[in-house]
Amino acid sequence: MQNGNPTVASILDGNKRSIARAISAIENGDQEITDLLKQLFPNTGHALIIGVTGAPGSGKSTLVDALAAHYRSSGETVGIIAVDPSSPFTGGAILGDRIRMQNMATDAGVFIRSMAARGHLGGLARATADAIAVLDAARYDKVIVETVGVGQDEIDIVKTADVTVVVLVPGMGDDIQAIKAGIMEIGDIFVINKADREGVLRTERELESMLSIADRPDGWKQPIVKTVAVRADGVNELADAIQAYARFLKEDGSSANGRRASIAEHRIKEMLRDQLLKRALEKGISESEFKDLARMVAERRRDPYSAVEEILDRLGIL
Amino acid sequence: MQNGNPTVASILDGNKRSIARAISAIENGDQEITDLLKQLFPNTGHALIIGVTGAPGSGKSTLVDALAAHYRSSGETVGIIAVDPSSPFTGGAILGDRIRMQNMATDAGVFIRSMAARGHLGGLARATADAIAVLDAARYDKVIVETVGVGQDEIDIVKTADVTVVVLVPGMGDDIQAIKAGIMEIGDIFVINKADREGVLRTERELESMLSIADRPDGWKQPIVKTVAVRADGVNELADAIQAYARFLKEDGSSANGRRASIAEHRIKEMLRDQLLKRALEKGISESEFKDLARMVAERRRDPYSAVEEILDRLGIL
Numbered sequence: 001m002q003n004g005n006p007t008v009a010s011i012l013d014g015n016k017r018s019i020a021r022a023i024s025a026i027e028n029g030d031q032e033i034t035d036l037l038k039q040l041f042p043n044t045g046h047a048l049i050i051g052v053t054g055a056p057g058s059g060k061s062t063l064v065d066a067l068a069a070h071y072r073s074s075g076e077t078v079g080i081i082a083v084d085p086s087s088p089f090t091g092g093a094i095l096g097d098r099i100r101m102q103n104m105a106t107d108a109g110v111f112i113r114s115m116a117a118r119g120h121l122g123g124l125a126r127a128t129a130d131a132i133a134v135l136d137a138a139r140y141d142k143v144i145v146e147t148v149g150v151g152q153d154e155i156d157i158v159k160t161a162d163v164t165v166v167v168l169v170p171g172m173g174d175d176i177q178a179i180k181a182g183i184m185e186i187g188d189i190f191v192i193n194k195a196d197r198e199g200v201l202r203t204e205r206e207l208e209s210m211l212s213i214a215d216r217p218d219g220w221k222q223p224i225v226k227t228v229a230v231r232a233d234g235v236n237e238l239a240d241a242i243q244a245y246a247r248f249l250k251e252d253g254s255s256a257n258g259r260r261a262s263i264a265e266h267r268i269k270e271m272l273r274d275q276l277l278k279r280a281l282e283k284g285i286s287e288s289e290f291k292d293l294a295r296m297v298a299e300r301r302r303d304p305y306s307a308v309e310e311i312l313d314r315l316g317i318l
Numbered sequence: 319m320q321n322g323n324p325t326v327a328s329i330l331d332g333n334k335r336s337i338a339r340a341i342s343a344i345e346n347g348d349q350e351i352t353d354l355l356k357q358l359f360p361n362t363g364h365a366l367i368i369g370v371t372g373a374p375g376s377g378k379s380t381l382v383d384a385l386a387a388h389y390r391s392s393g394e395t396v397g398i399i400a401v402d403p404s405s406p407f408t409g410g411a412i413l414g415d416r417i418r419m420q421n422m423a424t425d426a427g428v429f430i431r432s433m434a435a436r437g438h439l440g441g442l443a444r445a446t447a448d449a450i451a452v453l454d455a456a457r458y459d460k461v462i463v464e465t466v467g468v469g470q471d472e473i474d475i476v477k478t479a480d481v482t483v484v485v486l487v488p489g490m491g492d493d494i495q496a497i498k499a500g501i502m503e504i505g506d507i508f509v510i511n512k513a514d515r516e517g518v519l520r521t522e523r524e525l526e527s528m529l530s531i532a533d534r535p536d537g538w539k540q541p542i543v544k545t546v547a548v549r550a551d552g553v554n555e556l557a558d559a560i561q562a563y564a565r566f567l568k569e570d571g572s573s574a575n576g577r578r579a580s581i582a583e584h585r586i587k588e589m590l591r592d593q594l595l596k597r598a599l600e601k602g603i604s605e606s607e608f609k610d611l612a613r614m615v616a617e618r619r620r621d622p623y624s625a626v627e628e629i630l631d632r633l634g635i636l
Binding site for chain 2: 257265275
């Protein structure tokens with residue numbers, strides 16, 4: 001590290017302080033970090049990225065910790081990113097970290113970080129992707145991205161993982177809103193956690209019938225794994241299922257490449273959207289003109305559609 | 319209506335079929351709808367826009383229906399938009415509509431519509447804002463925007479309302495993840511629904527202590543209303559609280575204007591982002607070039623940061 005800033009060498013070396021600083025720079029949107037990320041990029045592709053999502057209260061964090069402990073016991077290193085799009089503060093997520101820290105912070109083979117929605121949401125998905133790249137370049141064997149909630153943002157974030165695990169709990173079927181089509185579609189592996197609770201069979205049957213409605217185009221049959229994360233029950237089976245899907249992806253090269261290409265397309269588009277807006281606001285219109293325009297729209301003296309057209313006109317890319 | 323298409327006159331007349339078609343055109347991203355929206359815009363500003371959000375299972379829909387019934391009994395017309403950012407289909411939300419339809423579809427003074435995330439999420443927030451404008455122009459007295467889940471998307475959507483109601487249920491405090499900072503901040507009014515359940519006092523006390531941490535800059539003291547929506551208990555009190563906040567907004571002109579201006583800024587930026595990306599992909603790069611670029615990024619032969627810079631370069635607005 002020079003001047004306390006993270007360098008490519010310090011990240012590739014796995015220096016935790018450098019990694020933490022690089023992720024903070026990503027969160028803050030520091031311009032200089034882009035150069036570092038460009039140089040780290042060719043060094044990525046080693047880690048298996050595991051996305052874990054599910055409703056609040058499904059015990060995701062405990063499950064992720066148990067899975068991390070499993071990987072550690074077989075000598076693999078683990079990076080964990082806990083993402084909370086609902087919170088503008090990292091504060092809420094930090095609480096969870098504290099509890100975890102007691103168990104894992106002293107383990108050099110584990111890196112835990114929480115990320116929250118500081119500014120705009122698109123920014124969080126992008127920041128998470130960049131943070132994953134940093135952990136990947138730092139040679140963590142598994143990078144687990146865990147979401148706190150379960151909305152479209154969470155879906156956008158976890159679906160960029162190599163393997164997506166959706167966590168349910170018995171009795172969720174009672175609430176038609178709890179199991180959403182969007183969530184069902186992204187799951188490569190389903191977990192019914194808290195499987196010592198009443199209603200586990202019913203939830204399993206409902207899940208099986210939902211999954212049987214449509215076969216996946218790639219031919220993968222999504223397994224259902226029952227776990228009791230607090231006792232680490234079923235965690236071996238979950239790790240096996242993750243490994244099986246990773247192997248499936250490797251063998252079925254064409255669909256894996258298709259998946260990665262569409263993730264890359266989505267990511268480039270998101271980055272492009274953000275950069276375009278930033279430049280449009282820098283070059284197309286002054287801040288005071290923009291505020292005036294917004295005020296006129298707020299007062300209904302102007303409609304937002306023609307306001308946007310005017311800005312585009314000025315940029316000359318109508 | 320001419321050729322079955324919605325016209326300004328038919329919307330201002332409150333023709334339900336025209337309204338429904340206009341909202342479908344908004345959802346589909348039809349270009350022609352922009353002209354209609356431009357003309358409708360000066361006719362908006364009549365309705366009170368009420369945003370209702372809360373965790374799945376909190377009974378939001380029942381509460382919204384009870385509130386709508388309350389407004390109807392006092393002769394006011396009500397438009398309801400149920401937004402589900404987690405679902406790529408309107409299907410899930412439609413189920414809820416069907417149940418509602420039995421009670422309210424025959425009432426000419428009520429319009430119910432569900433909207434789901436068809437494409438990109440930013441699109442849904444924008445589509446919802448446009449749909450609200452249509453219902454407002456159609457002279458509904460209250461427009462209630464209800465979200466199915468409770469994530470950043472939902473926050474983005476409901477915070478554009480004049481009044482935001484956050485619905486909790488007893489016992490949620492058990493789950494630190496359930497009550498999120500982001501949600502707490504946007505609530506102008508808090509409802510503890512299912513207030514006949516155990517734990518209501520504890521939830522109320524926790525909520526009070528969370529609200530007491532920080533005073534709002536505008537001086538509004540967020541009320542907590544207890545309801546049992548299935549019996550319509552507490553719905554009068556909720557309507558009173560909404561009215562009180564609407565009055566507060568009217569009297570406290572400066573903060574109300576500030577809120578509306580920042581909503582307009584946010585909205586213009588989102589529209590600008592979408593339009594810029596659309597035009598960049600039309601003018602800056604051909605579809606096959608874009609796909610090639612994404613494939614190179616997916617195969618790690620190229621980093622996404624320089625790929626984005628290349629596209630910006632070609633557009634000449636670097």
